Amino acid sequence: MKKLILSDIHEKLGGKMVDFAGYYMPVQYDGVKVEHTNVRENVGVFDVSHMGEFVVTGEDAIAFIQKTTSNDPSLLMDGQIQYSCIPNDDGGIVDDLLIYRFSANKFLLVVNASNIEKDWAWLNSKNDTSADLRNMSDFWSLFAIQGPNATKVLQRITDVELGKMKYYTFQRGKLAEVKDVLISATGYTGAGGFEIYVKNDDALKVWEAIMKAGELEGIKPTGLAARDTLRLEMGYALYGNDIDDTTSPMEAKLGWVTKLSTDFSSVELFRKQKENGVATKLVAFELIDRGIPRKDYVIVSENDETIGRVTSGTMSPTLNKAIGMGYVENDFSKVDSEIYIKIREKKIKAKVVRLPFVSPGV
Numbered sequence: 379m380k381k382l383i384l385s386d387i388h389e390k391l392g393g394k395m396v397d398f399a400g401y402y403m404p405v406q407y408d409g410v411k412v413e414h415t416n417v418r419e420n421v422g423v424f425d426v427s428h429m430g431e432f433v434v435t436g437e438d439a440i441a442f443i444q445k446t447t448s449n450d451p452s453l454l455m456d457g458q459i460q461y462s463c464i465p466n467d468d469g470g471i472v473d474d475l476l477i478y479r480f481s482a483n484k485f486l487l488v489v490n491a492s493n494i495e496k497d498w499a500w501l502n503s504k505n506d507t508s509a510d511l512r513n514m515s516d517f518w519s520l521f522a523i524q525g526p527n528a529t530k531v532l533q534r535i536t537d538v539e540l541g542k543m544k545y546y547t548f549q550r551g552k553l554a555e556v557k558d559v560l561i562s563a564t565g566y567t568g569a570g571g572f573e574i575y576v577k578n579d580d581a582l583k584v585w586e587a588i589m590k591a592g593e594l595e596g597i598k599p600t601g602l603a604a605r606d607t608l609r610l611e612m613g614y615a616l617y618g619n620d621i622d623d624t625t626s627p628m629e630a631k632l633g634w635v636t637k638l639s640t641d642f643s644s645v646e647l648f649r650k651q652k653e654n655g656v657a658t659k660l661v662a663f664e665l666i667d668r669g670i671p672r673k674d675y676v677i678v679s680e681n682d683e684t685i686g687r688v689t690s691g692t693m694s695p696t697l698n699k700a701i702g703m704g705y706v707e708n709d710f711s712k713v714d715s716e717i718y719i720k721i722r723e724k725k726i727k728a729k730v731v732r733l734p735f736v737s738p739g740v
Contacts, residue, residue: 431575434510682718
């Protein structure tokens with residue numbers, strides 16, 4: 379397992395450490411529900427330095443990203459961020475990612491930790507341009523400060539006017555007396571806040587400054603388990619669960635980041651799916667009967683016919699009810715459709731609902 383720069387710090391803070399995507403990561407500290415609620419109502423900080431960062435530069439940078447991602451990066455202005463997918467040649471998704479534009483000739487791609495090597499190999503195999511790709515994943519640390527008090531806490535240690543930053547924009551500035559920190563108005567919780575990219579050499583200083591700045595609010599270190607329940611309440615897709623190499627963005631309701639007027643891998647297939655429809659769709663559901671849905675549980679109809687599978691599920695700490703997402707046949711994908719989750723051979727009644735489960739705080 380690879381260790382984060384601050385792995386020892388997380389152990390001292392009482393973090394329960396696990397193997398996640400080949401990284402030694404804190405899954406929880408005080409408990410999932412405590413950490414989850416603290417982020418929703420207050421402020422928490424995640425060390426997500428396992429994420430991957432690729433820098434793309436050169437005159438062909440925009441052309442390269444255009445041909446390898448499903449959204450339209452030409453719409454980006456300097457300082458803006460775009461959510462997108464990397465489609466494969468078979469109509470599936472290599473990964474989902476964030477694209478940061480520094481200039482017309484410089485971009486940052488932030489990818490999932492579990493896919494760093496796969497993404498790196500795929501992108502390089504598609505690079506028949508003069509764009510230069512650099513894998514900076516082992517040199518940067520990433521902290522996510524999330525929650526309604528995140529701005530208040532971070533403003534104490536930076537001169538960047540955080541309150542004026544729009545969602546999905548970024549700035550570089552001084553934070554905790556460290557220069558050239560990348561401050562991004564993004565997150566994976568729906569609770570509002572920022573993600574902070576720093577060089578590994580500055581990681582400890584920045585982490586300690588964030589924790590000290592948040593003492594008054596009772597800032598808490600927060601683990602992967604709460605990150606998962608928070609993202610699920612928002613209906614954010616998790617790679618490896620809700621999307622993967624076999625799922626189409628059109629099936630995953632990611633048509634909004636699949637710009638069919640541009641050219642990229644599998645675009646012709648996606649155009650046909652847009653025109654003809656897809657057989658299965660990713661839906662959100664909440665359980666009516668008692669039970670907790672888990673990944674790969676079978677979804678059936680009232681007549682006990684298999685109609686799909688669960689991709690993510692949990693007991694929502696905010697709603698105190700069981701929620702989940704999964705792929706179902708198109709006929710069962712409409713809101714209020716009645717479906718059943720097979721849990722220990724029992725049919726547990728559920729219904730399809732709109733996302734998000736919880737109103738966002740951004």
